[in-house]
Amino acid sequence: MNPPPADFIPFNRSSLQGRELEYIFQTITIGQIAGDQTFSRKCHQLLESTLGVKKALVTTSCTHALEMSAILLGIEAGDEVIVPSFTFVSTPNAFVMRGAKPVFCDVRSDTLNLDESKLEALITPRTKAIVPVHYAGVACEMDAILAIAAKHGVPVVEDNAHGLFGKYKGRWLGTLGCMATQSFHETKNITCGEGGALLINDSKYAERAEIIREKGTNRARFFRGQVDKYSWVDVGSSYVMSDVLAAFLYAQLDVWQVIQKRRQQLWERYQAELADWCVANGIRQPVVPEHCEQAWHMYYLLLPSLEKRQALIAHLKARNIYAVFHYLPLHLSEYGSRFGGRPGDCPVTEDLSDRLLRLPFFNSMTDAQQSEVIAAVKAFA
Numbered sequence: 001m002n003p004p005p006a007d008f009i010p011f012n013r014s015s016l017q018g019r020e021l022e023y024i025f026q027t028i029t030i031g032q033i034a035g036d037q038t039f040s041r042k043c044h045q046l047l048e049s050t051l052g053v054k055k056a057l058v059t060t061s062c063t064h065a066l067e068m069s070a071i072l073l074g075i076e077a078g079d080e081v082i083v084p085s086f087t088f089v090s091t092p093n094a095f096v097m098r099g100a101k102p103v104f105c106d107v108r109s110d111t112l113n114l115d116e117s118k119l120e121a122l123i124t125p126r127t128k129a130i131v132p133v134h135y136a137g138v139a140c141e142m143d144a145i146l147a148i149a150a151k152h153g154v155p156v157v158e159d160n161a162h163g164l165f166g167k168y169k170g171r172w173l174g175t176l177g178c179m180a181t182q183s184f185h186e187t188k189n190i191t192c193g194e195g196g197a198l199l200i201n202d203s204k205y206a207e208r209a210e211i212i213r214e215k216g217t218n219r220a221r222f223f224r225g226q227v228d229k230y231s232w233v234d235v236g237s238s239y240v241m242s243d244v245l246a247a248f249l250y251a252q253l254d255v256w257q258v259i260q261k262r263r264q265q266l267w268e269r270y271q272a273e274l275a276d277w278c279v280a281n282g283i284r285q286p287v288v289p290e291h292c293e294q295a296w297h298m299y300y301l302l303l304p305s306l307e308k309r310q311a312l313i314a315h316l317k318a319r320n321i322y323a324v325f326h327y328l329p330l331h332l333s334e335y336g337s338r339f340g341g342r343p344g345d346c347p348v349t350e351d352l353s354d355r356l357l358r359l360p361f362f363n364s365m366t367d368a369q370q371s372e373v374i375a376a377v378k379a380f381a
Contacts, residue, residue, distance in 0.1 A: 005320050007320055008320045008321075008322070009320060009321045009322065009360050009369050009372060009373060010322050010360060010362070011322045011323060011324050011358065011359075011360050011361075011362075012186070012187050012360070012361070012362045013362045013364060013365075014186045014191060014193070014362075015362070015363050015364035016251075017251065017252050017255050017258070017259055017363060018251045018252065018254060018255045018258075019251045019254070020247070020248045020251040020252070022251075023039060023247035023248065023250060023251050024244055024247045024248055026247065027039055027243050027244055027246075027247040028244065032243045033242060033243055033244050034240075034242065034243060035240030035241050035242055035243055035246070036214075036220070036223075036240055036243075037243040037246075038243065039243050039246035039247040039249070039250045040058055040240075040241060040243055040246040042246075042250045043056070043058045043197075043246050043249055043250050043253060044056045044057065044058065046250070046253050046254070047197060047199065047253070050172075050256075051172045051174060051175055051199065052172070052175060053174070053175055053199045053200060053201055054200050054201055054202070054203045054206055055199075055200035055203070055206040055209065056197055056198070056199050056200070057197060057198045057200070057209060057210065057213055058184075058195060058196070058197045058241045058246055058249065059195070059196045059197055059198055059213065059239045059240070059241060060194065060195065060196065060238070060239055060240070060241055061090075061183070061185070061194055061195060061196045062090060062159075062161045062181050062182060062183035062184075062185070062196035062197075063090040063093070063094060063196070064196060064237075064239045065181035065182065065196040065197060065198040065239075066090055066091065066093075066094035066095075066131075066157075066159065066181050067094040067097065067237070067239075068198050068209060068212050068213060068239060069094070069129075069157045069179050069181060069198065070094050070095045070097070070098045070100070070129075071098070071212050071235060071236075072179070072205045072208060072209060072212065073128060073129055073155055073157070074128075075095050075098040075099070075100050075128055075129065076098060076099050076100070077098075077099030077100075078099065078100075078101075078126060079095075079098075079099070079100040079101070079126055079127075079128040079129075080100060080101050080102075080103050080124060080126040080127045080128065081095040081100045081101070081102055081103065081127070081128060081129045081130075081131060082102075082103045082105055082119065082122050082123070082127060082129070082130045082131065083095075083102050083103070083104060083105065083114075083131045083133075083159075083330075084104070084105050084106075084107050084113070084114040084132070084133050084135075084349070085104040085105065085106065085107070085329045085330045085331045085332075085336075085341075085345075085346040085349045086107045086112060086133075086135065086327050086329065086330075086346075086349040086352070086353060087133045087135075087159065087327060087330065088161070088327065089330065089333075091131055091133060091159050092104075092131075092330060092336070095129065095131075100128065101126075101339050102330075102336070102339055103122050103127070103339075104330060104331040104336070104339075104341060104345065104346055105118055105119060105122055105346070106118055106345075106346035106347065106348050106349055107135070107346070107348055107349050107352070108141075108348070109348050109352070110287040110289075111135065111136075111138050111140075111287055111288075111289065111292075112135045112136070112352060112356075113132065113133065113134065113135050113138065113139075113140040113141070114132045114133065114140050114145070115348070116140070116141045116144040116145050116148070117144075119144075119145060119148050120148050120151075120152075123148070123152050123154065127152065127154050128154065128155075129154065129155055129156070129157055130145065130148075130149050130154055130155075130156050130157075131156075131157045131158075131159050132145055132156065132158060132159065132177075133159040133161070133162070134158065134159070134160055134162055134163035134166065134173050134295075135162060136162055136286060136294070136295075136297050136298045136300065137162045137163040137164075137166045137173075137189075137294045137295025137296060137297035137298070138163075138166070138286070138287075138288050138289070138292050138294045138295075139163070139166060139167070139168035139173055139289075139292045139294075140168075142168050142169075142176045143169070146176065146177075155177070155178045156176070156177035156178060157177050157178065157179055157180065157181070158173065158174055158176060158177040158179075158180035158181070159180075159181055160173050160174040160180045160181060160182055160199075161181065161182065161183035161185075161188070161196075162183075162188075162295060162297040162298070163295045163297065164182050164188075164189065164190060164256075164295060165189075165256060165260055165295055166292070166293055166294050166295030166297075167292070167293035168291065168292055168293075169291045169292075173295070174199045175199070175201055176201075177201065178201055178202040178205065179198060179199060179200050179201060179202065179205060179209075180198075180199040180201070181196060181197070181198055181199070182196055182197040182198075182199065183195075183196050184196060184197070184249055188297070189256075189259055189260065189263060189295065189296065189297060189363070190249070190252045190253055190256055190259060191249075191252060192241075192245040192246070192248040192249035192252070193245065193248070194245070195241050195245055195246075195249055198213075207221075208234065211233060211234045211236060212234060212235065212236040212237070212239070213236065213239040213240055214236060214239075214240065215232075215236045215237060215238055216232050216233060216234045216235050216236030216237075217230050217231060217232055217233060217236070218230045218231065218233050259363055260295070260296055262363060263296035263297075263361070263363065264296045266296075266299070266361060266365055266370060267294075267296050267299050267361070269370060269374075270299045270359060270361075270370070270374070271285055271286070271299075273374050274301075274374065274377060274378070277377065277378050278301065281304075281381070282304045283301050283302065283303055283304065284301070284302040285301065285302075286299065286300060298358055298361055299358065299359050299361045300326070300356050300357060300358045300359070301356070301357050301359065302352060302355050302356055302357075303355045303356075303357060304355070305354075305355065306354040306355060308355075309325065309354065309355050309356070309357050311380075312357055312377070312380050313325070313357060315376070315379075315380045316373075316376055316377070316380075319372075319376045321360060321372070321373055321376055322360065323357055323358060323359050323360065324357070324358050325353075325356060325357060325358070326353070326356050326358055327353055328353055329341075329346060329349045329350050329353055331345050331346055331349075332350070359373060359377070360373055
């Protein structure tokens with residue numbers, strides 16, 4: 001495969017933000033390359049103190065954090081879990097692996113988040129969890145979702161892969177449900193390449209979460225001196241992040257405000273400089289409700305049609321700019337259709353997924369690169 005041209009602008013690019021290499025060298029030098037050592041603990045403490053959660057545990061991925069939540073909630077065959085159709089496959093897959101049936105909910109046409117007005121009609125006696133996704137780091141309408149969930153006695157797990165350091169009515173995303181999951185994949189604001197975290201807001205899950213994450217053993221209690229040996233006490237798997245990755249992650253978490261400020265600048269420039277062009281061409285920009293403080297995770301446009309979306313992608317690619325679409329409706333996917341998904345079940349999802357385009361957006365993006373993207377977009381008609 002030929003390398004991209006020197007002036008190629010990618011959709012995403014990982015970058016060093018501070019002391020990543022120093023911390024990695026430190027953890028290797030002191031012989032801590034397995035998990036739950038110095039830098040893992042630093043990540044836990046930073047997340048807990050900043051967000052005010054009962055327990056934070058870094059994991060090998062957000063997918064694995066979701067799998068842990070399914071185990072913690074006792075999900076089993078015959079259960080149902082409500083998820084948006086417009087999300088990554090990990091959201092339902094973590095529960096499907098426990099035998100549950102995903103029940104796909106349509107999304108709102110403004111924020112592209114789970115449509116709370118359609119939620120209650122999907123709840124049955126078999127519903128064991130509701131998993132809203134804060135799309136693009138903009139909060140779902142959590143007051144309504146939590147009220148409906150409480151009425152029916154159903155726990156809420158926030159899939160907060162996009163939303164770390166975003167807020168809903170002044171409260172951190174990830175602190176509203178009984179637990180939440182985070183992603184530190186290379187496409188996220190804060191990354192270690194591959195990684196995630198489980199945030200525990202209900203303390204009754206905290207001790208078992210440690211056990212599940214440590215292959216079903218009470219190893220964490222052993223290292224705290226609470227037991228004189230550890231053994232197999234529950235189901236579990238190997239969900240512990242290497243401290244080499246945790247060192248990289250902690251360096252980024254340590255400067256999270258700097259990262260967020262730069263992403264805010266990039267997002268707001270796109271929003272301002274493309275506004276008139278969008279109006280003139282019937283293109284919709286992202287919607288952020290006043291009561292939401294977004295996480296500045298991505299910048300997308302909604303084109304008038306699939307044909308226009310594909311044409312703009314090709315137009316940008318011809319100028320060495322890589323823009324991409326996003327999720328396809330899960331209820332219409334090859335596997336999702338096994339659970340009864342049919343065309344027309346989630347009409348908003350089916351429409352918006354055809355028209356959404358994400359522009360290049362990454363921490364190290366320069367003003368000159370963004371100027372080039374904006375000029376290329378405006379040249380499209």
